[in-house]
Amino acid sequence: MGHVLNDLCASMWFTYALVFYTAVIGISHSMAGVLMIVGQVADAISTPIIGTLSDRGSTKLTKAKVGKRKSWYIVGTVLVVCAKPFMFSPCFPCKNSMDGIKVLYYSAFIIVFQIGWAAVQTIHLAMVADLTSNEKERTFLLSLRNTMTAFCNSATYIGQLILIIIFAKPSERVSESDIISFQVLIGMIVTVGLATSVIFLIMVPEDPTRFRSHSLESSSHSMESGSHASSVHQSPVKILARFMLHYIGLIYLNVRLFVVAVQALLTLYLHESLKAYAYELATVPLVLNITTFVVSLLTGVVNELFGRKTTFMFGTISGLAACVWTYFGEGELYAHGLIYVVATFYGSACALLQITALALIAEYIGEDINNGAFIYGYMSFLDKISTGVTLALILNFHNVGCDRYFTCSVVWCCGCSSVLATILLCALKTPVEPIFIHTEQSKDRSKGSFSDTRLVKDSIKIQPSHKS
Template identity: 35%
Template sequence: MDSSTEHLISDEYTEVYRRLPLRLQLAYGIGHVLNDICASMWFTYLLVFFHLVLEFDNWQAGFMLLIGQVADALATPFVGFHSDQSDNFWFCRYGRRKTWHLLGTVCVLGAFPFIFSPCISCSGSHVWAQMFYFSIFIIIFQFGWASVQISHLSLIPELTPNEHDRIKLTAIRYGFTVMSNLLVYIITWLVLHINSGDNEGQIGPSDAPKFQTIVWVGLSVGVLCSLIFHLLVKEGNDYGGNNVRAGQLRTNIAELLCNKEIYQVAFTYMSTRLFVNLTQVFIPLYLHEYLNMTASALALIPLIMYIGSFVTAGAIEKINRGFGRKTAYITGSFIGAAACLWVLLRSGQLFVTYEIHAVAVLFGAGGSIILVTSLGITADLIGDRTGNGAFIYGLMSFTDKLANGIAVVVIQDLHKTFPDNTYYRNVIAYFCGSCAIVGALSVISLIKRVRDREEYLTIPGTDSINTNTAQADIQPIH
């Protein structure tokens, strides 16, 4: 290659792959806030609302969550596949990812308020009629949620090819997830504690209007954030997105499904989500049933969990950069497993008064580390195959949603067999702890495909850039 050609390529790739400005990073991060607010309510308070407020039994409440998880699991690969298609339909010129994001936002806003409200004109009907009523809104909501999630995640490898920018986008995205959860728990604590006539009481049917207040305040914030995202983030950008002159790489779906690394990463992601989501689902019931804590504690302890997440989120990108994905994930798993062990071994007034807050911080810190790192591993798997990005994220989410839904309904159903008040303590200690350990073992065994470079240039401030894509080589994740 002569000097003039090398200079030309250097100028081209310096322009195309320059680092993302902070304004764009932040605008991208808030694009998932509406989903995060709804997910916080869904995982933390759905069982509480259906079981303690609407007075469904444990199995019925768990079944409603299962319906949502199955709907989400089926929607994610569907949305992922169609989001990857290069349609020429006029509306899709708005951006294939952003089009699905907008569609999903409309579905979420139209359905979610009905899930946390008593059945309109049918509150006295048979429980199965009420379950059918709620199922309709749950399915619409989960389709919309999946559309927003997959389209938003698949924008990461399109916005930048830089590995460190990708993990930074993931960390910023998770930082806004944490802040969204903090917002939900602060609002919930204010509504249940300050506006309650009996601060020492536990949650019951009279609290239904309070949950509606929480939902509407949260949705108002989410709508504002979605509007900012759509105004500021352009899908065709100048920072290495889907207009990169080298073009997008796309792998045949059948070939993609024959890649065993897809299933390794999916198993890691599934284990991660099981730990994060099930601790979020069952800690409020553990607080209510085993520790006999007041209604306001069901907001305060999850709030402390997410303060731990928020404090940790700022260091996750540095941990991944300095020590690698594998070490970062194992560290997070160890912290999460330690929290589960603490729950198993301790109880009593001292634990309820003081120690539970430290346990909550450990759950938040461990969960944030393994979740952000697992998303980084998924982005690494996609690499420069951004043409398949949404479909791969859809496959990851399919395993996550299905596993979570089945786990919740089985755990709720088994409660009839083990009615002891230690049940939810044991679920958190044994099941969630096992998920953290299994996730760590999965990461240890994981391999990563790294593309050989026939020729490459190292651009200051960026990673090495592929100028030609060669046959894949197998190397371990460090």
């Protein structure tokens, strides 16, 4: 519920932004790539900063009344709601200007939106670690989160399909005349997303005394036993010094490359390689996300039965099957029929890979909830930079005369990223040992002071290559 606004907006951003800016606004592919990387970099920079500030709390007033997480959640929601409508509206001051002016105009709203989106995403993920330390429960919560993402994506595509039927001829290709359908859809997204965010704020209260109470209980126990273990804030430098953080980040980076390539490039593949009709830009992603929705419900169970590596392998096999079919698929039957079957393979892969990768991150965080938001922020930083640069390069080298350009882009981007992520995961010894920051405190009653702390080195356990 708390991530519905983000999910709906992300669906529009990744699935329709490139088509909107190129086919509706008339910006070149290379300049559309600039808009994409501007947004991704803004998100990448703001995410770890917000995560760090959230872990350390905001002002005393907001912490007391709202909570250290939700104060940032509210700020992010306001920024998203204010900026999103302008991103999918015509540039009235620069309608007849050159592409560079249009890019500057849209970039301003994209940056504001991405900062807000990053705040909501980071806080929502961090609250999963805050709510429970049980790995099965965390995987279940992440599975529900991914299920809701798929549901929101599907709702976006259904809305787009209905609006295309109302405002345009479904058999036509997307053009400047479709701008009204984009604007109406954005209005619906912002309204529904804002309502669900308010419900989340009311229904899932953050108790700012929860961590303090836990600390007091631990302190009370330590006075009897002489020592205790608790999670403490660490500087970003110390957190970033851990090799395992970057290793898991590389796995997550490749998973996100796969998912974003499917979301962002599939519609361009449909529009430019398959010459799909306008309605197919809604129905094919809809089938993909219905599949993701269904598979997401089962991923937690599959993880529990077969383990993370096997579940991840299932996702990779599904993704590679989709890539092979995409590369060799041709003809009217494929373009308007079998492409829906291919979409189910992509959808299954997205669910299995992403939920497993997020569960791996949650497993690594363990009970270190005081640094969880920064860790998620760092993962998002890797995600945004890598996907932004990749999409910008693909769009920059777009060959107008090559109908198969986006076919190859989807295939190679998805195929290489899924294979690399699988190799990295297979080389990793699981379950991953979480970060444990143990604090020993002993009170010197004669001097009235405390002696503090030692950090237990987080393990780096990589299997030898002959065992992987």
